[in-house]
Amino acid sequence: MQVLLGGGLLASAVSFLYPVWRYLVPPVATDLGGDSVVAAKVGELKANSGKIFRFGSRPGLLVRTADGEYRAMSAICTHLNCTVQYRSDVREVWCACHNGFYDLNGRNIAGPPPRPLESYAVHVNGDDVVVSRRRGT
Amino acid sequence: MAGALKMKLTRQLLSLTVAAGCLLLPATLWSAEARPQVAKSSCVECHSAFPPPTGVSEAQWAADIHAQKGLSCASCHGGDAKDPSPEGAMSKKAGFRGKPKRTEIPALCAKCHADGAYMRQYNPSLRTDQLAQYRTSVHGKRLAQGDTKVAVCIDCHSVHGIRSAKDTRSTVNPLNVASTCSRCHSDANYMKDYKIKTDQFAGYSASVHHEAMVVRGDLSAPTCTTCHGNHGAAPPGVASVENVCSTCHVFQAQLFDTSPHKAAFAAMGAASCITCHSNHRIVHPTDKFVGTGNEAICTNCHAAGDPGFAAAGRIHDDLVKLDEALKRSAEVLDKAERSGMEVSQARLEEAQGRDSLTKARVTLHSFQPDKVEQDTQAGMKIAAKTYQAGLQALAERDYRRKGLGLTLITILVVLAGLRLYIRQTESKNQSGGS
Amino acid sequence: MGSAPEAAPRSSTHRNPLVRWLDERFGWEDLLAPLRHKTVPVHKLSYWYFLGGITLFLFIIQVLTGILLLLYYRASANEAFESVQYIMTQVQFGWLVRSIHSWSANLMIFTAFAHMFSVLFLRAYTKPRELTWLTGMVLLFLALGFGFSGYLLPWNTLAFFATKVGTEIPGQIPVIGKPLLIFLRGGEEVTGATLTRFFGFHVALLPGITTLLIAAHILLIQRLGMSVPPSQEAAWKALPPSKREMPFFPNFFARELMAWYIALGVLGLLAALYPWELGSKADPFVPAPAGIRPEWYFVFMFQTLKLIPAKVGPIDGELLGILGFGVVGLIWVLLPFLGGDRYGRRQVFIRGLGVFALAYMLGMTVYGYLAK
Numbered sequence: 001m002q003v004l005l006g007g008g009l010l011a012s013a014v015s016f017l018y019p020v021w022r023y024l025v026p027p028v029a030t031d032l033g034g035d036s037v038v039a040a041k042v043g044e045l046k047a048n049s050g051k052i053f054r055f056g057s058r059p060g061l062l063v064r065t066a067d068g069e070y071r072a073m074s075a076i077c078t079h080l081n082c083t084v085q086y087r088s089d090v091r092e093v094w095c096a097c098h099n100g101f102y103d104l105n106g107r108n109i110a111g112p113p114p115r116p117l118e119s120y121a122v123h124v125n126g127d128d129v130v131v132s133r134r135r136g137t
Numbered sequence: 138m139a140g141a142l143k144m145k146l147t148r149q150l151l152s153l154t155v156a157a158g159c160l161l162l163p164a165t166l167w168s169a170e171a172r173p174q175v176a177k178s179s180c181v182e183c184h185s186a187f188p189p190p191t192g193v194s195e196a197q198w199a200a201d202i203h204a205q206k207g208l209s210c211a212s213c214h215g216g217d218a219k220d221p222s223p224e225g226a227m228s229k230k231a232g233f234r235g236k237p238k239r240t241e242i243p244a245l246c247a248k249c250h251a252d253g254a255y256m257r258q259y260n261p262s263l264r265t266d267q268l269a270q271y272r273t274s275v276h277g278k279r280l281a282q283g284d285t286k287v288a289v290c291i292d293c294h295s296v297h298g299i300r301s302a303k304d305t306r307s308t309v310n311p312l313n314v315a316s317t318c319s320r321c322h323s324d325a326n327y328m329k330d331y332k333i334k335t336d337q338f339a340g341y342s343a344s345v346h347h348e349a350m351v352v353r354g355d356l357s358a359p360t361c362t363t364c365h366g367n368h369g370a371a372p373p374g375v376a377s378v379e380n381v382c383s384t385c386h387v388f389q390a391q392l393f394d395t396s397p398h399k400a401a402f403a404a405m406g407a408a409s410c411i412t413c414h415s416n417h418r419i420v421h422p423t424d425k426f427v428g429t430g431n432e433a434i435c436t437n438c439h440a441a442g443d444p445g446f447a448a449a450g451r452i453h454d455d456l457v458k459l460d461e462a463l464k465r466s467a468e469v470l471d472k473a474e475r476s477g478m479e480v481s482q483a484r485l486e487e488a489q490g491r492d493s494l495t496k497a498r499v500t501l502h503s504f505q506p507d508k509v510e511q512d513t514q515a516g517m518k519i520a521a522k523t524y525q526a527g528l529q530a531l532a533e534r535d536y537r538r539k540g541l542g543l544t545l546i547t548i549l550v551v552l553a554g555l556r557l558y559i560r561q562t563e564s565k566n567q568s569g570g571s
Numbered sequence: 572m573g574s575a576p577e578a579a580p581r582s583s584t585h586r587n588p589l590v591r592w593l594d595e596r597f598g599w600e601d602l603l604a605p606l607r608h609k610t611v612p613v614h615k616l617s618y619w620y621f622l623g624g625i626t627l628f629l630f631i632i633q634v635l636t637g638i639l640l641l642l643y644y645r646a647s648a649n650e651a652f653e654s655v656q657y658i659m660t661q662v663q664f665g666w667l668v669r670s671i672h673s674w675s676a677n678l679m680i681f682t683a684f685a686h687m688f689s690v691l692f693l694r695a696y697t698k699p700r701e702l703t704w705l706t707g708m709v710l711l712f713l714a715l716g717f718g719f720s721g722y723l724l725p726w727n728t729l730a731f732f733a734t735k736v737g738t739e740i741p742g743q744i745p746v747i748g749k750p751l752l753i754f755l756r757g758g759e760e761v762t763g764a765t766l767t768r769f770f771g772f773h774v775a776l777l778p779g780i781t782t783l784l785i786a787a788h789i790l791l792i793q794r795l796g797m798s799v800p801p802s803q804e805a806a807w808k809a810l811p812p813s814k815r816e817m818p819f820f821p822n823f824f825a826r827e828l829m830a831w832y833i834a835l836g837v838l839g840l841l842a843a844l845y846p847w848e849l850g851s852k853a854d855p856f857v858p859a860p861a862g863i864r865p866e867w868y869f870v871f872m873f874q875t876l877k878l879i880p881a882k883v884g885p886i887d888g889e890l891l892g893i894l895g896f897g898v899v900g901l902i903w904v905l906l907p908f909l910g911g912d913r914y915g916r917r918q919v920f921i922r923g924l925g926v927f928a929l930a931y932m933l934g935m936t937v938y939g940y941l942a943k
Contacts, residue, residue, distance in 0.1 A: 001554065001557045001561060004550060004553060004554040004557065005551065005555065005557070005558055006554075007550065007554075008547060008550030008551035008552075008553070008554045009551055009554070011547040011550065012544070012548055012550070012551050012832070012835075015540075015543060015544040015547050016544075016835075019540075019663075019664035019667050019668070020639065020664075020668075022663040022664050023639055023662060023663060023664045023665060023667075024639075024642070025663060026662075027657075027661040027662050027663065036649060054485065056653075056852070058485070059485065059488075059489075081488065081491075082492045082495055082496070083488070083489055083492050096492075096496055097492060097495045097496050097499060098386070098388055098389075098495075098499060099387045099388030099391075110387075111385070111387060112386070114353075114355040114357055114358075477666075477845065477846035477848075478846075479656070479660040479666075479849075481660075537666075537667075537843045538843060538844075540843070541839050541840065541843035541844075544836075544839050545836055545839065545840070548832050548833075548836045548839075549836075551828075551832050552829055552832055552833070555825050555826075555828055555829045555832070558825055559822060559825045559826065562822065562825075563817075563822060
C-alpha cells in the first residue's frame, strides 16, 4: 500500500513537474509579432526593391522606393486575395494573379482590384525597419 | 527624413480634406433635394393634379437634377412658366412647344448637352459628345431611319425626374443599368421585329459580373454599357471582343495573344474570349471548362488524338491535382484546428498555395501546358508542406493525449493508494478503539 | 497556535528521523497538534465539506499557473494577444498551462458558488460563524473580480467588448458612476490603459487581498470547528452514541487529497481535450460582433439587465437593475446578522430565499444562453 501511494505520488509529481520544467525552457523563436513588427533590417533592402514579411497572420509588403524611402502595405490583393509583389521595372505593386496594379501608396490603379491595399506606417528604429498599423484613421 | 515625413503628412492631410470636401458636395446637393428649393412654376401647379403622362408631381420634379440646377419646364417645353393663366403660359407667342416628338428628343437634349461652353457652367467634367455617340449607336441609326420604337434619351434617363447617374436611384446608375436596358431588350413582344435574342438580361443576371456588382457591391464591375457603350450602344463585333474584355482582363488577353488559339480562332472567324466564356451568361469558370470531360469546352473543337486534346487533358489534370492537394491540406489543418491546435503559420502558407492555383488558372489562357505546370508545381510544393504541418499538428495532439493518459494513470494510482490508506488506518483505529 | 517554542533543545520521540529533527528544532509536532485534534463530523451531508477545500486547491493552482504565465505574458495592447498566442503555440506546454489556468478559474468560481450555497442551506453561516461568512462572501466577490479582470488579459475581440459592456454597468450608478468607470478603464474608453490596470488588479491587488482573507477564513474555521447541520445536530442530541467524527488529519485530509487529485485529473482532461480558445485579436475599430456575452457566471445579471425595460416609472431601468443587484448583494453579505437565531422562524424564510436565488440564477443563465 505504501509503495502504491508513495510511487503514485512520486509519479504524479513527476508528471506535473515535467511540463512545468519544459515550460520554463524559453523557445527559440522569441518574436511575438503584433501591431508592429520588424519587417527588415536597415540595409537588407536595396533601393527599388520589395519584400514580403509576416504581419500578424497575414502577409505584408515592404517596399524601398528608388529614392530610398520605405513604404509598407498589406500584401493581400483586394481582388481575390492573392499575395502582391513589388515590380522594380514599372516601380509599382503588382498582383501576378490577374495583373492588378497598385501605386506605392497602395491605391489600385489598373486591373481588376476594386479597392486600395491597406497602407501601414513605417519607421526606422536603430537597425530595424518597423512597420505598424495606422491607428484611428 | 523627418522633414520629408512631415511633408508627406501635410500632403495626406490636404488630400484628406479634399476628399472630405468631395464627399460633402453630394451631401449638400442631397439636402437641397430633401428640402426642394425649386423655383415655383405655374406649370406644376396644374400638372401635378393630372394623371400621367401629362401629370408631373411636385416631388418628382423636385428630384430632377435640371430643376435643382434652376431650369424650368419651359427650358424644354417652351412657353412661360411664370404666367399664371394656362392660355398665357402655353401660348405660341411664348414659344410653347408642347410634347416634343420622339425623333426630336436627342437634338433637344443636345441643345444644352452638346454645348461645351454651356455645360461648363454646371458640370465642367461632363462629356458633351452624347449626341455624336448616339448617332453611331444602333438606336441612333434606327431613329434616323424613322424607327421611333428605339431608345431615345428619356427612355434610359427617365423624364421629369432625371437624377444624376451617380445617384443610386437613377435609372442609369451602374446598379440599375441592366434592368433599365432589360425593359425593352427582355420584352420578346417588343423586340420581335428586330430578330435579336431577348435573353441577355437573364444571362447577365447569372454571370460573375452581375455577382460582382450586386452581391459584392463592386461598382466597377461591368454592366451592359461597359461592353456595349452607353450613348453609342452597339454590339462590339467579333474582332473587338478581345479588346473589350481586356480593358479589365489584361493578363488573360496578353497570354491569349501568345497562344496557338489566337491564329486558329481568327482563321475560324470565332470571337476570342466569348467562344469559351459566352457573352452575357459569363459564369464563374471551373476547372472542368478545360480538359477532355463532358463539360469541357475544349472538346467542341479538339478530339482524341490531336495534340490540343492531350494538352487540354494535361492542363486539367494539373489544376485538379493542385486543387485536391490544397483541399487535402486544408482538411488536415481544419481537423488540427478543431482539436485546438494552432496552425496559423501553415494557414498563411496555404494562402500562397491557393495563389498559385489562381495564377495557374490565369496562365492557362496561354494554352501551353508547360507554363501552367510551372505554376501548379510551385503550388504543389507549398501544399505538400502545409499538409505536413497539419500532420505534425495532429501528431502533437496525439502526444498531448498520450501525456494526459499517463498523468491520469498516475492520478488513479494515487487515488487507489489513498483509498487503501484510508481503509487501513480506519480499520486499525476501529479495532484499536473499540 | 500552541505554546511558545522553548529556547532549549528538546527531545522528540518521533520515529521518522526527519520529523524528529524538525521537531527538535521548532516543535513541529506542537504545530500539528491542533490539526490532529481537529475532527470532522461524519454524516450523510459530509460531502459538502469538501467544496471549500477544492476551491482552495483550485486557487493554489491558479497562483502556480498564474506565476508560470507571467514568465511570458506581456501586458500591453500591442503585445498581449501575441504573447498569449506565443504561449499557446511556441512555448512548450504553454497551451497546457494557459488552458489549466482558464479552466481552473471557471471551476473555482463554480465551486465557490456551490460552497456558498451549501453553507447557506446547511445553516453553517449563523452565529458564531458570521465572520467566516463575511470573509467568504468577500472572497466570492474577489473571485468574480479575478474572473472579470483576467478575461480581458488575452486582449481578444470577445473579451474587449465584454469588458466594454461590463465596465459600462457600474458607470450607470449616479454620482460615483462616472469616476468609477474612469477608474476601472483608466480613461474614458477601454484601451491599452485598461489592460495595464486590469493586469495590475489581476496579478497584484486581488491576489494580495485574497491571500490575506483566505488565511483569515481558514483561521476562523480552525477556531470554530466544523458546523453540523441542525437536523443532524438534533439527531445526535437525541441519541448521543450515534455521533460520529473522524480526525481531520490524516483521515479527512486523505479524502480531501483524493478530491484534489480528482480535480487535477478533470483539469488535465479539460485542458488536453478542450484547450482554451484564443479568438481573434481585439480591434477597437471593428463593430462589436453579434452575441457578445460575458463569462457564464455573469450571464444571469447580464440577462436581467437586458430584460428590465428602459424606464421603470421615473427611474432608468438599467440603474434600477444595478441598484437591485447591489441591494441583494448587500443583504446576502449581511444574512447572518439578519437571519437571527440558528433555529428561529426566519431561517425558513432564508432557506426559501436561497432556493429562489439559486433557481433565479440557474434560470436566468439558461435563458441568457438560449435567448439571442
